[in-house]
Amino acid sequence: MDTIGFCALFFAEIIEEVEEAAAPEVLSTMGYPRLAIIVCATLPMSVPSLINSSLFYCKKALRSSVCVPGKFGARGIGSELAIVMEMFHFYQVATIILMIFLFIFGVKKLSSYARFTLLNLPYGNPLYNTV
Helix, strand or coil: HHHHHHHHHHHHHHHHHHHHHHHHHHHHHCCCCCHHHHHHHHHHHHHHHHHHHHHHHHHHHHHHHHHHHCCCCCCCCCHHHHHHHCCHHHCCCCCCCCHHHHHHHHHHHHHHHHHHHHHHHCCCCCCCCCC
16 A cells, blocks of 8 residues: 555656656647647656656565565465475475566566666657657
8 A cells, every 4th residue: 555655656746847847838838738738748758757666666565575474464475485484395485486586587677678768769759759
């Protein structure tokens, strides 16, 4: 629940920072409607930060589910890992740790790829062609 709240807070702050930028102000001065300003300036300028924040909180949620064994009966990966470690089923321990590592590695690679793709778009791409 805290992850959703923090994501909403950071998304709102990211969009507020974009609204203070020059591009939305220029479009409003030229007489564009509010919806066009949002679609053509605010969203394209905030997409990299929104993706970065989303992937960060995905990694944070996985790490917290591993580190904090099930609170209040909500069992996560951490509690499963603790149970199989207590039962000395080390092949399952290795499998769980490997899956956690692969997921974190995959999210990190996906984050790097998305960030690289969004920041190195070819000239004339509609995502950055705001005017």
